[in-house]
Amino acid sequence: MNKLRTISQDNAFRLLCLLAAGIAGVLMLGFMVQLAVDSSAAWREFGLGFIFSSEWDPWSNRYGALPSIVGTLITTVIALVVALPLAFAAALFLTDAPPWLSQIIGNAIDLLAAIPSVIYGMWGLFVLAPIMQDYVQPFLIDDLGLGRIPFVGEYYMGFGLFTAGLILALMILPYMAAIMRDVFAMTPQVLREAAYGIGCTRWETAKDIVLKYGIRGLLGGVFIGLGRALGETMAVLFVVGNIMDMPQTLSDGGTTIASTLANNFSEADGLQRSALMALGIILFAMSFLIQIISHYYLSATKSKRGEAK
Amino acid sequence: MANKISARNINFYYGSHQALFDNNLDIAEHAITAVIGPSGCGKSTHLRIYNRIYELYRDQRVTGSLFIDGVDVLNEKVDVLELRRKVGMIFQKPTPFPMSVFDNVAYPLRLHYRLSRSEIADKVEEALRGASLWEEVKDKLKSSGLALSGGQQQRLCIARAIAASPEVLLMDEPTSAIDPVATLKIEELMVELKKRFTIVIVTHNMQQAARISDFTAFFYKGRIVEFGDTEKIFTNPDEKQTEEYITGRFG
Numbered sequence: 001m002n003k004l005r006t007i008s009q010d011n012a013f014r015l016l017c018l019l020a021a022g023i024a025g026v027l028m029l030g031f032m033v034q035l036a037v038d039s040s041a042a043w044r045e046f047g048l049g050f051i052f053s054s055e056w057d058p059w060s061n062r063y064g065a066l067p068s069i070v071g072t073l074i075t076t077v078i079a080l081v082v083a084l085p086l087a088f089a090a091a092l093f094l095t096d097a098p099p100w101l102s103q104i105i106g107n108a109i110d111l112l113a114a115i116p117s118v119i120y121g122m123w124g125l126f127v128l129a130p131i132m133q134d135y136v137q138p139f140l141i142d143d144l145g146l147g148r149i150p151f152v153g154e155y156y157m158g159f160g161l162f163t164a165g166l167i168l169a170l171m172i173l174p175y176m177a178a179i180m181r182d183v184f185a186m187t188p189q190v191l192r193e194a195a196y197g198i199g200c201t202r203w204e205t206a207k208d209i210v211l212k213y214g215i216r217g218l219l220g221g222v223f224i225g226l227g228r229a230l231g232e233t234m235a236v237l238f239v240v241g242n243i244m245d246m247p248q249t250l251s252d253g254g255t256t257i258a259s260t261l262a263n264n265f266s267e268a269d270g271l272q273r274s275a276l277m278a279l280g281i282i283l284f285a286m287s288f289l290i291q292i293i294s295h296y297y298l299s300a301t302k303s304k305r306g307e308a309k
Numbered sequence: 310m311a312n313k314i315s316a317r318n319i320n321f322y323y324g325s326h327q328a329l330f331d332n333n334l335d336i337a338e339h340a341i342t343a344v345i346g347p348s349g350c351g352k353s354t355h356l357r358i359y360n361r362i363y364e365l366y367r368d369q370r371v372t373g374s375l376f377i378d379g380v381d382v383l384n385e386k387v388d389v390l391e392l393r394r395k396v397g398m399i400f401q402k403p404t405p406f407p408m409s410v411f412d413n414v415a416y417p418l419r420l421h422y423r424l425s426r427s428e429i430a431d432k433v434e435e436a437l438r439g440a441s442l443w444e445e446v447k448d449k450l451k452s453s454g455l456a457l458s459g460g461q462q463q464r465l466c467i468a469r470a471i472a473a474s475p476e477v478l479l480m481d482e483p484t485s486a487i488d489p490v491a492t493l494k495i496e497e498l499m500v501e502l503k504k505r506f507t508i509v510i511v512t513h514n515m516q517q518a519a520r521i522s523d524f525t526a527f528f529y530k531g532r533i534v535e536f537g538d539t540e541k542i543f544t545n546p547d548e549k550q551t552e553e554y555i556t557g558r559f560g
């Protein structure tokens with residue numbers, strides 16, 4: 001009789017898995033090496049000063065990364081600060097709403113996530129930026145008096161870092177909401193009832209029990225959103241202003257690493273090309289750092305969150 | 310003995326499905342009342358009215374009155390958060406919150422009272438002692454509540470339930486997921502707790518009901534068939550159905 005199953009088949013399967021994992025690792029390493037080699041000229045020329053210089057002058061061939069880094073950080077932070085509470089609230093609503101309603105809104109959110117980023121960019125340029133200029137910024141800056149706060153800025157152009165951050169928030173919102181909704185659904189119903197049972201409100205149950213229970217998944221959702229915001233190019237390109245100077249306020253035009261790359265790559269050569277590669281490495285490192293911080297945070301707060309060790 | 314809770318003409322509906330029919334029941338203060346009956350007869354449903362936990366679900370509905378200390382708590386005007394502080398609930402499966410042992414017990418305190426750190430620490434210790442858990446966890450208050458054994462977790466939930474000084478404890482099969490030794494511990498604990506609280510327990514374990522309860526209600530198909538002193542129910546019940554159920558000859 002022929003054997004149906006053998007251990008060697010299983011070994012073959014394991015080999016296949018190993019191979020797949022290996023390819024991912026090799027690709028990653030390949031990217032790193034390539035970026036390192038191509039950017040070496042810039043690092044040799046400018047050293048670590050590259051990171052702290054805000055010059056970007058192709059005529060005299062001086063390049064610095066600071067405006068791009070700062071722009072990336074500012075837009076990402078704005079995006080997170082705006083999107084996080086909205087996504088949390090949307091996900092909460094979806095878990096609590098009647099099934100038919102949450103179905104409809106859930107589908108709408110999934111659809112939002114499927115819109116190509118260039119559409120967000122165009123919408124930002126033609127719709128959001130004028131609205132920002134005509135209504136939102138005047139309201140925030142003059143009527144609410146936020147303009148007096150340092151770094152907010154006292155003029156309104158419509159485009160700029162703040163608008164770019166809002167577009168990013170809109171883009172990552174559906175991702176984060178969808179992931180958070182799934183995480184909320186994972187919390188055992190009896191745990192929720194236990195929370196209500198000791199007199200928690202809906203909000204307390206959400207923030208103290210459901211959130212803590214699903215923190216891993218939630219952080220996963222946040223980091224996917226963060227990663228998208230960090231690396232997003234097209235949507236930002238349209239509204240950020242693409243100004244290579246150091247931004248002084250949130251209302252200023254600026255640039256991000258990704259949009260600097262997209263803007264300059266086609267005509268760059270020599271040292272400029274190398275400087276762009278160096279920017280690429282910095283972006284890479286930023287995403288990496290975020291991963292490491294999140295892992296560190298999760299393991300450092302393990303017992304506090306009550307995960308069994 | 311005074312009645313702590315009086316259920317009057319309680320009917321309960323899951324959507325269009327009626328699960329309880331004209332339940333009338335008096336729960337004596339500082340006593341253990343056992344609720345028994347075959348699976349699906351409405352024991353949990355009945356219990357879940359006492360702290361209005363059923364309200365979390367849109368399609369669940371109750372009619373009738375439930376008096377606690379003379380106040381109809383089914384009235385919309387009653388503060389449900391305060392009701393749930395007064396009426397604690399223990400579930401079949403232990404439900405420790407995803408936080409440390411200490412925080413599990415401190416959490417309801419912080420929710421309902423404004424207390425200093427040292428007051429909270431004192432009350433947490435008191436509640437853990439009250440749940441006969443202190444000696445076992447006093448060295449690992451900071452570790453996860455989920456890292457305890459099943460029986461310890463259940464006592465942690467009891468400690469959490471009694472921390473905010475409730476008056477009634479509802480227990481829905483609190484020992485059915487727990488080994489016999491841990492079960493005995495919890496039974497002893499309940500007898501101790503009834504000095505301070507009014508306890509209603511749902512159980513499938515006839516010996517348990519006979520051992521610890523003062524009164525017993527027998528539910529069948531959503532109706533309360535018989536209610537009285539535990540001793541009478543288990544030795545000389547009035548109804549044939551009750552007798553058949555407790556002797557295990559249930560058809």
Ligand SMILES: Nc1ncnc2c1ncn2[C@@H]1O[C@H](COP(=O)(O)OP(=O)(O)OP(=O)(O)O)[C@@H](O)[C@H]1O
Pocket residue numbers: 323326328346347348349350351352353354355
């Ligand atoms: N969420 C629900 N939706 C619809 N019907 C339900 C729901 N929960 C319970 N029921 C029905 O209500 C009736 C009573 O259920 P209940 O859970 O109160 O029984 P029980 O006596 O606690 O049973 P068990 O001993 O198995 O826990 C059953 O017929 C059950 O099918």
Ligand SMILES: [Mg+2]
Pocket residue numbers: 352353354481
């Ligand atoms: Mg039940």
